[in-house]
Every structure is written in structure tokens, then in C-alpha cells.
Amino acid sequence: MKSILARYVSRVVSKAVLITILVIIGFSFIAEVIDELNDIQQGYAFLDVLIHAVLHVPTQTFEFLPSAVLIGCLSGLGLLAKNSELTVMRASGISTQKIFWYVIKPILLVMLMALLLIEYIAPSSLQLADQRKAQLQSGEPVSISAESVWALGQNEMIYIRRVEATGALSDVLLFRYDDEKKLTAYLHAQEGHFIDGDGDGDGDLEYLYNELDHSAERNKIAWILSNVSETRIIRGQIAPVYTPESYPSLIQHQHETLVWQTRITPEMIDLMTMEVTYLSLSQLLDYARYLAVQGMDDRAHWLMFWDKVLQPFVCLGMVFVGMVFVLGPMRSVSITFRIFAGILVGFSVRVLQEVTGQLGLVYLWSPFLSVLLPILAVYIVGLLMLRKK
Structure with missing residues (x-):
């Protein structure tokens, strides 16, 4: 019986997360196309704009993943709560921790796919998009290597x-x-x-x-x-x-x-001539270690490395906050309001990550701590809301 419930909850949540990711990426794709329309010229047509936007999708998917996970969990769990299915589960003796595990299982698969995406697909896709655009606009083969x-x-x-x-x-x-x-x-x-x-x-x-x-x-x-x-x-x-x-x-x-x-x-x-955004996790790690050995400033590279590596923990924190939203003090509000609150939380976490990262570079904080602080803030907010249950 519990295995059936586990598969059911995982299926509902995974569908909601997948739909949310597709919707967010769709809006992001449209925004990218609109932004690129200003660059249309001879040699760089509307079809090239669409291809350019498609090549940016892997990077945008990774960036918006925490927000998509939160909104998807809110939608999926909200649907279960609306149909009183969560109430029946808890009344039958299934603990909140067990429900949390049911929700986490499909998210773990999503996070694994995201790490593979940012390691093997997103950097080369983004690099290809920029190189292709520069080549089409100039009409000549273009190397993205730095001039010096x-x-x-x-x-x-x-x-x-x-x-x-x-x-x-x-x-x-x-x-x-x-x-x-x-x-x-x-x-x-x-x-x-x-x-x-x-x-x-x-x-x-x-x-x-x-x-x-x-x-x-x-x-x-x-x-x-x-x-x-x-x-x-x-x-x-x-x-x-x-x-x-x-x-x-x-x-x-x-x-x-x-x-x-x-x-x-x-x-x-190659690592020295490439933009930091084009580097995969392994390349970031190699280059950051090289800079450290040479006594050069490596904080920006470590900051980006930890930001990508710790992204799964941000997603886990979002799942935790989503569970609190549905089962905690906000369980009586409408699902629309919960989704709106989830969007605000996801946006706020991303802004907080950017702020702490830049402050860390200015005030020489540890890059690991600069990335970790917003993640801890997510869990602390979730725990405080859970105590008000």
C-alpha cells in the first residue's frame, strides 16, 4: 500500500515540477527571442534568433530549477491537499517525514539530471550560441578565444x-x-x-x-x-x-x-581564454586550483563553482519550504496564493545569492560561505514557519 502511495505522490509532484519547468523555460525562451530581435541584421535572421534562444535553454533550465522545483511542489502538493488526499494519508498513519521522502525521490532525479546538464551540455551550448551569433553577424569565422x-x-x-x-x-x-x-x-x-x-x-x-x-x-x-x-x-x-x-x-x-x-x-x-560562463564544473575546479597554486585571485571561480555544486541543496530547501507551505500555517490559503508566494520566495533566494556572492568578493568572504548563507536562510525560514504550525 505504501509503495503505491509513494509512486502516486512522486508521480503527481514530478508532473507538476516538469510542467512548471516547461512553463518557466517557455517564458524565458520568449524573453530571449524578444531581446535578440534588436540584433537582427543581414546574415542574422529570425530563424537564427530562434536557434540562439534554443541554445540558451540548458543554461536557463539550470538557473531557474530551484524556483521551478518550489512552484512544482506547491502545485502538486496543493492538488493533493485540495482533494484531501494528504489529510487521508496523515490520518492513516503516514508521517510528514515519509511524505517528504515521497516528494524528494523524483526531485533527486531532477537534480542529478541538472548536474549532468551543467557539466556536459549547458557550457558548450552557450558557447556555441555566442560563437555562432558572432560569426553570422560578421560574416567570417570567429574564434571566441581572448585576444590576450x-x-x-x-x-x-x-x-x-x-x-x-x-x-x-x-x-x-x-x-x-x-x-x-x-x-x-x-x-x-x-x-x-x-x-x-x-x-x-x-x-x-x-x-x-x-x-x-x-x-x-x-x-x-x-x-x-x-x-x-x-x-x-x-x-x-x-x-x-x-x-x-x-x-x-x-x-x-x-x-x-x-x-x-x-x-x-x-x-x-583554453581555460584562460574562455569566459567563466562557458566553463563546466570540472573546468572551473581545475582552473580555480591552478589560480590558487599560482597565488592569483581565484575567488570568483570558486564562487561560481560552489554556486553550481550546491544548487541541489537549494532545490532540497525549496522542497522543504514547499512542504511547510502546504502542511504548515499556509495550508488554509488558496493554491493560487501559495504559488504566488513560491514565486516570491524563489526570486528572493536568487537575489540573495547574487547579493551575498558580490558582498563576498568585496569583503573577501569565503566563496563557500557566500553561497551557503542563502541556502541556510531557506532552511531557517522553513523551520520558523514549521514552528508556527
């Missing part, structure tokens, strides 16, 4: 003026320094290409070794730099009074090709 990239390696700083769509580097500047942060060498290369291997089979290749670590073995990550101009700085002995012999001397070399070994991989350069 700064990166840190081991005792070196790299500036790449342009990353081509093929992954090749153009106009590379490399600054090398010692442990005291004094500049020891400066290189300029017109091009750079990644090689998969250490090049031991190519005896003619000239290697750029890290002079600060002669014992380091050749690693597998290497780039071939072409048309390289190298300037080395040789510093004289430290003396109380500078003499011509104590001034740094410059030694210049020209290389047709030079092998540059570094920890910076093509995948890492």
Missing part, C-alpha cells in the same frame, strides 16, 4: 597576445626571474605550437632550460617557439659603489626554434 592571455609558470611570467582557433600561440612574451624576483631573461617568439612528447627523438631541437632547476627532468609538456629573440640579463657583483663592471650586461640570442618546457598545457590555455 597572462599566465604564471615556474619562475616565469607569460603574455600571449593571441591564441588562434587551432590552438597555436601568436606573439609570445616570456619573462623569467630568479627566487628573488629579479628578471633574468626576456624572450619574444612570433609563434608557438604544442608538441606531445619531450622531443628526445629530435636531436636538433634546442631546449630552453630553467636555469634555477638544472636537475629537473624533461617533462612531457612542451611548446616549440618559432623566431625567438632571447635577451639574458647577467648581473655583476654587488658593490658599495656601482662600477661599470657591476652593471647588468645583456646577452642577446636569436633562435629559429626553441623548445619551451612548462607546466602550462593547451587545456589550461
